[in-house]
Amino acid sequence: MSRYWSDVVKGLTPYVPGEQPKLANLVKLNTNENPYGPSPRALEAIRAATDDSLKLYPDPNAERLKRAIADCHGVETCNVFVGNGSDEVLAHVFLGLLKHARPILFPDITYSFYPVYCGLYQVPYETVPLLADFSIRVADYTRPPGAQAGGIIFPNPNAPTGRQLPLADIEALLQANPDCVVVIDEAYVDFGGDSAIPLTTRYPNLLVVQTLSKSRSLAGLRVGFAVGHDDLIEALERVKNSFNSYPLDRLAIAGAVAAIEDREYFARTCRAVIATREKLVADLENLGYEVIPSAANFVFARHPRHDAEKSALALRQRSIIVRHFKLPRIAQYLRITVGTDEQCAALIAALKDILGP
Ligand code: PMP
Secondary structure (H helix, E strand, C coil): CCCCCCHHHHCCCCCCCCCCCCCCCCEEECCCCCCCCCCHHHHHHHHHHCCHHHHCCCCCCCHHHHHHHHHHHCCCHHHEEEECHHHHHHHHHHHHCCCCCCCEEEECCCCCHHHHHHHHHCCCEEEECCCCCCCCCHHHHCCCCCCCCCEEEEECCCCCCCCCCCHHHHHHHHHHCCCCCEEEECCCCCCCCCCCHHHHHCCCCEEEEEECCCCCCCCCCCCEEEEECHHHHHHHHHHHCCCCCCCCCHHHHHHHHHHHHCHHHHHHHHHHHHHHHHHHHHHHHHCCCEECCCCCCEEEEECCCCCHHHHHHHHHHCCEEEECCCCCCCCCEEEEECCCHHHHHHHHHHHHHHHCC
16 A cells, blocks of 8 residues: 555455466466467467567557457447457446446356456446356346346356356346346357357347457457447447557457457367366266356366365365365355366366375
């Protein structure tokens, strides 16, 4: 704390990302990265873009990337917003679309960056408890006419539970809340979930946010995007152009375009993650774990007889890191990223050892 700090900074409780240790031979299953690496075509495009043109600013509108995303999802470029990771896109969403007099709503167990953005931009919010099985009940987000929420946001599949809400429920939520923006954060949707992007042409209050960090394995490049009605996109452009004209650099634009266009690599690596997830779930259940059904590239699991924090610590001593949240309702769960088959086999072997006979 310093007397030079603004009152806003004094009041902030920043987000804490999962750690990125620099140890060799680590089985790193704590931050939902994709073990297969980016498309070779994306890497080649980044190499090809590494030339004298870096002396020039990039395209402030990243038109090429918007075109690639629009073509991939069957929308127009005016329906696409791009940013420096979906975290930046989400930050602009909170300021540009969710900051109103009435509180916004999100689940009590969800992506822990949401309350942080509320703190930064002073957005009032209320949390809505997930049901006991960690599912979202749409009726819990519906307020009487005249008292609708200032906005609604949650990830689908949710994080850190991995549980998916069916599209029919999202549509019911949109119909019940026509006066506020509904933001669906689809960071993990490509691992077997159903995207709400097709609904954006029918619901002008729906914004869908995605990232290239997970299914395109480009967490290090920092590219995220939003799809929605042009009026929603214009709000985000106004915030972005009042904040940073060039959030995506030349290398990020080149790599992201190639990654989006390499549909075959994308489909193959997503399939591999899903197949490994199914095996991981079965192996964990064999060890006595209760696993929440996951449509993401991670699983959320609890053992009825073994403390989660102690297990996470014991795994760490064996150079395997998973994520544990010391938070109400979920302190007995481990969130385990789906790695390669070998990494998951190492995890299961270590857990066998830790749990004992
Ligand atoms: N949304 C959710 C639900 C996430 O878990 C993450 C990853 N931490 C993000 C958004 C942000 O991802 P990125 O900024 O890498 O696009």
